[in-house]
Amino acid sequence: MSAYRLDAGGLVNRANPLTFTFDGKSYTGFDGDTLASALIANDQMLMGRSFKYHRPRGPVTSGSAEPNALMTIGSGARSEPNVRATVAELYNGLTAVSQNRWPSLAFDLGAVNGLLSPFLGAGFYYKTFMWPAMLWEKLYEPLIRRAAGLGKLTMEADPDRYEKAWAHCDLLVVGSGPAGLMAALSAARAGARVLIADESARFGGSLLSENVVIGGQAASDYAAGLVEELASFPNVTMMPRTTVFGWYDDMVFGAVERVQKHVETPSPDLPVECVWRIVAKRAILASGAEERPLVFGGNDRPGVMTANAARTYLNRYGVAAGSKVAVFTNGGSGYRTAGDLSARGVEVTAIIDARATSTDPAPYGVRVIHGGAVVATRGRNRIDALVAERAGFEEEIACDALAMAGGWSPIVHLMCQRGAKPVWSDAAQAFLAPDVGSGFVAAGSAGCADSIAACLRDGASKAAAFSTELGFAAYAANIPEVEGEYDPDFAPLWYVPGAKDKAFVDFQNDVHVSDLGLAQREGFRHIEHTKRYTTSGMATDQGKLGNVATIGIVAAMRGVSPAEIGTTTFRPFYTPVSMGALAGTSRAEHAAPVRTSPLYGWAKKNGATFVESGLWYRSSWFARDGEKTWRDSVDREVRNVRENAGLCDVSTLGKIEIFGTGAAEFLNRVYSNAFLKLPVGKARYGLMLREDGMVFDDGTTSRLSENHYVMTTTTTYATEVMAHLEFASQTFWPHLDVRFVSSSDQWAQMSLAGPKARIILARIVEDDISDAAMPFLGAKVVTLKGGLKARLFRISFSGELAYELAVPAGYGEAVADAIMQAGREDGICAYGVEALNVLRIEKGFVTHAELEGRTTPDDLGYGKMMAMTKPDFIGKRLSTRFGLTAADRLQLVGLKPVETDKEFMAGAHLLKDGAAATLAGDQGFVSSACYSPTLGHTIGLGLLKSGRERIGEKITVWDGLRGTEVAAEVCLPVFVDPQNTKQHL
């Protein structure tokens, strides 16, 4: 037995034992344990294998900076890789599995990499796997990924829920150690809204692991008292299990709360994790300090951990990391660990102090080797001895754990995430929090306070200053006396020369001292280059433990101060955050909103197949029995519209209500064609341009009354047109009296088209809709039989006699049903957007296939719609530029195959007849194509160089993607009813 649980002590609840498994073996821990503390209590120090060399590893910390003890927790769909055992709360039924080893953790064949290590130094991938390049993707990368790695993701869908939320406070306190608790309490007493978050399940921070007496109480009891008082304030929000991972602009902090990561089966009524965005007026970083490991040969052997970790396992969890513990220190922390262990009856074999002299008190009877250093460790999967060196003499000392104390680094990450760099302090031998301006300060040991008493005072005074700034009465905190503190001072020791084994700087990435030297010799001298070349400070821990040592060692190698080397860039996230938490509820069908038309139900019961179109699900075609392909349905729908009648859902069109005495003038300025004299009761087709002269969008606008218009936009540009109108109104012409409201979702709109449209419509409308009463482009409010008011527009997108009828959305399905009923005897059918598209191509009407951002009205044959006599309209000024009026622009034409059994598709290129099939002779492209059931062959619309002059010319339609060439004739872009007689019936 080496490590063991003490008979008493610690903050675990011994009345509540918990059973869990690690690599299939069953163990028992206690409520309040972490997975790591429970495993150590069971003498299971070996917890993982290293990334590259597959060296055996145990925990080196007791917290979130842990680089080694990564494991996969949970099973099946809930298995989560790379969980740090040092922060994973133990629960009954927890299953954990070690990673990156085969066949077993204790015997890992991958460890052969350790023997090959002379060839596996920094940059080895770049140097070795260079040639041939083609093998990189297929062979080298998969090989390396398999050999070196972390845990594996489950491929099953995550069964759990995640959420996102906002929180607001006057003061955010990050961390609940002495400084954080005192800061929160001071501000709470002053009346501020306080939010205090800590990554641990239990508030208290270092008060839970330090053996001191505060105001006559044990530190943990004192902490409990503060927590109890905090909880009594209604203005305090306490967030345990919450990591503040990022600091963003405007004092917005990102945090992840692990709501149900500590239970075996999460309740479906709660999320397992919640990402919080916390808006704080002020913030205090009370995240404490990290103890640095020492860099010496064999410093990664299981059983070697920081002195602070050994102390935490002892005092907080009641676990001795070994039965014979050695200490290697450069300051007071090592002595404190030795003292605490000794007081609990754990043998301390020796204290090796790198300093020549010190005044720190060693426990009675413990040998102190001043001016010594550890140069090697022994043991297979666990340390069983160390080699100490002093004045040239080496000595082997038996031990089963080694506590190392290498000095302290304030945890300043959050304050450095927005560009400010931490500042090197020679006095503290550490990088300190930068001054980031008012509003956010570090307090306690994060702010370099050097005792618990100082932390308490610092937290209180910084919170008091913020409270006063925010207008609260400052509360004078009563700081009790702290007894039994130790002196945390240390002498710098970046690494121990003369190592007999690898001396690791970054445990997680297997970066050792000689890798850093290699990087310097090979020219990767900038610290950011050193990081990328050696991988020091990468992966899940982002160098929380090793970065400062990396900088110190590089500085020492170059003979300069660490200040000159500087740090790498700090970025969110402070610790890894699951993708599930970041996605929140935006996953699967909730990843994007689904928009369904008010006529969705009508379409569904009429057999529609739906197509995703942006966020919309639009009815595409309505298959009937016996129809084998979508084309069968579409062809029938088109024929039926041309012969009888059809009803189509056009509710997805953008609809904008426009009001005001300036509306006519406004429309006249945003459309290229004239709108000033549009009479009440009429609709007009309009073209909107961009300021550069290209077509932006099209649609109809109808004047329902003197100062009320209703505009339709294309489905695609509904949002953009609305924003465009608002922009023009608010910034170009704010003195025009005009107001807008989008009513896209308020109206169900349907198109009734075909020669029998009027007969059918008359059956459900009270008003006279004869051609005289409701002529082409008429627009008015009518009363449906039964009394419902509806908007009726006589407009056609098919070339047939057609109406668009708009009714309040909730009535849409009933009205559509009534029309289908009314039209049954006349052969009405439902038709979808596919048939709609065929009908409009047959008539040469354009959509965004033609209005594709590079076409002018003239390119489309709409030159007449440029009302150049208007003093101004959007797009007018630049429309007369030479480039937009040149004769060789691409112009809209019709295309039909010379041999009518030949087909072509949109996107194909247009070439001169007989030209080689290359882009060199490109003359334009097919913008829309379909099979025309009316004509019995393929037809298309295209944009062709000088197209209007080339009617009748034979050209080649070349589809490079499908490898086809089809001879086609250029024709006018109207295939059906060129005289427009049908729509005027």
Added chain:
Amino acid sequence: MASLITCPHCGTRPKEEFSVRGAVIARPSASEKDEAWHRYVYVRDNPKGRYQEYWHHAAGCRRWLVVNRDNLTHEVFGVTDAQASREGSR
């Protein structure tokens, strides 16, 4: 980019409610020279530092705003209604 924008109409709101159009430039009158129109449509300064941009409170009051901000430090100095700021400058 900022995290929060204080809309003069709606108060402090998350940036996700807004959409950004770009630099605040006055639209020339129809009679101005080609060069002025060319600059208006195509030429942008892309400064480092203080910058005035049009932001649309698309998921709020639907007003166009002028956001005065530093694109290096992300500090926002002020947000005004585009129409009000235009009228104020007259």
